[in-house]
Amino acid sequence: MEHESVWLATADRPEHPPIEGRLSVDVVVIGAGITGLTTALLAQQSGAQVAVVEARQVGSGTSGGTTGKVTSQHGLIYADLVERHGFDQARRYAEANQAGLERVATLVGELELDCGFTRAPAFVYTRSDDLAHRVAAEAQRAAALGLPARLGRDTGLPFEVPAAVRFDEQAHVHAGRYLLGLAKAFTDAGGQLFERSRVTDIDDIGDSAVEVTAEGHAVRAEHCVVATLLPLGVTAGCFARTTPVRSYGLAVRLRGDAPTAMTISADSPTYSTRPWPDAGPNGLIVVGQGHDVGADLDTTGQYAALERWARATFDVEDVDYRWSAQDYTTTDGLPYVGRAPLHHRVLLATGYAKWGLTNGTAAAMMLTDLLAERESAWLPAFDVGRIGDVASVIETAKANLANSAHLLADRSHDAPRCTHLGCRLHWNTAETSWDCPCHGSRFTDRGEVIEGPAVRPLDLP
Ligand SMILES: Cc1cc2nc3c(=O)[nH]c(=O)nc-3n(C[C@H](O)[C@H](O)[C@H](O)COP(=O)(O)OP(=O)(O)OC[C@H]3O[C@@H](n4cnc5c(N)ncnc54)[C@H](O)[C@@H]3O)c2cc1C
Ligand code: FES
Incomplete structure (x- = not known):
């Protein structure tokens, strides 16, 4: 079994040079995950000169360790979002994420990316009768918000479920090949991409510019986009308003066909599955066993527990890859996207709660709107400066x-x-x-x- 993300292990990963000397561009983006690369590509395509500075390699962060679901279904969240933030804010989040999904589909088509983008339904289900009423409320709320949601229990899993919400026309993707495709499109469009260059400082240069320093070299720009999963250092105080959570993934081969739909349990612990097409009809990705980063537990036991669940649930022949990754949740369930308070040339996005393939793409759309001084109807739901309820x-x-x-x-x-x-x-x-x-x-x-x-x-x- 390989101890590496299946998406990074099975993608061609060309090297990009480290940063050297002093550069001047319109926009400097820190981080080459889904948020950074999508923002960089969209900004470069709209005429800005953009440089991306990445500490490790393209996709080395959480984007390379995802389950690879591209969906606006994010567990049972929409009924809670409406109750907590009101219908309009919940609608902004729903619309942004559904648009994020469709933007991924458009980019795959326009750039002709060979990344296994496949449409499939997504289910969130419970195995407990006690949660059935929450599942019903979720289906009703999500549909009212305009999402393609309805009750439906045909999950394809090898057990009956008392209740499930089905979202139609969602998708899964080979996350590594998608990210590397974005990176290539970005450099083909004239963007500069530097790897193995960790940014240590972001400094305002008066009111008119910002300078980032990496490995003793510097990039000066009109705007800086911090797309480092959690903003580095103490930027915007996001570290004090978010919680880091790790999860574990396996790429397995079953003895029979794997379910073709994507599934996630609403019960605790959460288990998430989706097809793994590279391994043929028997391939399945299984993700779960989440816990707070740095928790006082034996993490090897988390892999063992996930494999136990996979073997108890499916007829597993082999486990080919295993990996883990982390993401940040905010205390009020909505990400932060926009300008950093007090630093109007610094923009950021964080707090996707393990749903960054759509949230990160939507964030890139909002950030490029901000860079171009265009209005964005979704931004009020993602306000970076909010204290929360x-x-x-x-x-x-x-x-x-x-x-x-x-x-x-x-x-x-x-x-x-x-x-x-x-x-x-x-x-x-x-x-x-x-x-x-x-x-x-x-x-x-x-x-x-x-x-x-x-x-x-x-x-x-
Ligand atoms: C196990 C797991 C499964 C998931 N599955 C899904 C899923 O199926 N669907 C979904 O939508 N979401 C999923 N997510 C969430 C999603 O993967 C993340 O929200 C998303 O990838 C975050 O993207 P990002 O670009 O913001 O961050 P990252 O992908 O982490 O990118 C940040 C980049 O910044 C770089 N960086 C950091 N610090 C510096 C620095 N100082 N200088 C320069 N570069 C720096 C990092 O090296 C990294 O490459 C999952 C998350 C986890 C943990
Ligand atoms: S003290 Fe903040 S990450 Fe360790």
């Missing part, structure tokens, strides 16, 4: 209190401290990395930054 303020306060405990953790403890804000790190046995429970930074066993808001390596003895 009472429930989210309480949740934020609780999370920050828990983080203070990690910060004040026993100084004689031998685990190193995070270079972001100093929390005590936890050893991740499955990925052999140091993971931060506060805001999700991760480091190799030699102390190099893997991901997160941290930008500087650990000071290991």
Whole structure:
């Protein structure tokens, strides 16, 4: 079994050069995941000169570790969004994500991307009678918001479900080939893409420009788009308003045909499936066993538990790949997209709650509208500066209190401290990395930054 994302292991990944010298462009984008690459491509296509600066390689972040579902169905969320934020805000989120799905379809067609983009229905189901009423409410709310939703229990899974919501005309994709296709289209259009170049600083240059520094080199631009999953450092204080969550994935071959639909359970723990066409009709992707980053648990057990579920549910012949990845949730269930408060030349997008293929594409559409000074009807739902409702303020306060405990953790403890804000790190046995429970930074066993808001390596003895 390979310990690598199936999407990265099975895509051709050409190298791009590291950044060198001083550059001047219209827009500098930090991060080459779905958000950064889509924003860069759309901005370059609309006439701006764009440079992308990536710390590792195209798709090395969470976008390369997804389940690869391109869908506006995001679990059971729409009834909650309407209740919490009102119908109009929920409608903006729904429309943005349905448009994100259709924009992916359009880009695949226009750019002739060979990335396995396949239309399929998506189901969110429960196996518990107790949740059936929530599933019914979700179907009703999602349909009222204009989404292609209805009740339907024909999931194709090898068990009966008491209730499920079916979204029609959704899609799945080979995430690696899609991202690399975007990257190629971007450079073919004249964009500059730098890899292995970690940005450490973003500085306003008066009112008229912004400069980013990576590996001692610099890019000056009129605008900077921070597309680093969670904004690096302390940009816009997003680290204090989000929670990092990891999940585990397997690419498996069954002895018979795999379900052709995409499915996700509303029950806890969550399990998500979709076809894996590269392995033929028997191929299946299974994702689940989510937990907070840096949680005090043996993470190898998470792979074992996921495989146990897969084998108990399907007739699994082989497990070919396994990997894990993380994403950030906001306290009020809506992502942050737009200008960073107090830095009007810095734009950002984060907090997709594991639904960034549509959210990230929609964010790119909103960010390119902002760059071109066009109106965007969806932006009010994604306001970066919002504090949130009472429930989210309480949740934020609780999370920050828990983080203070990690910060004040026993100084004689031998685990190193995070270079972001100093929390005590936890050893991740499955990925052999140091993971931060506060805001999700991760480091190799030699102390190099893997991901997160941290930008500087650990000071290991
Ligand atoms: C297990 C799992 C399954 C998922 N499945 C789905 C799914 O099926 N459908 C869906 O819609 N969403 C899914 N998601 C969510 C989705 O993958 C993410 O929301 C999305 O990929 C985030 O994209 P991004 O471009 O914002 O971030 P990323 O893809 O993480 O890209 C950020 C990039 O920025 C780079 N970077 C970071 N810091 C710096 C720095 N200082 N300097 C330069 N570069 C930097 C990183 O190396 C990275 O390449 C899933 C998430 C997980 C964890
Ligand atoms: S990620 Fe913020 S303290 Fe570690």
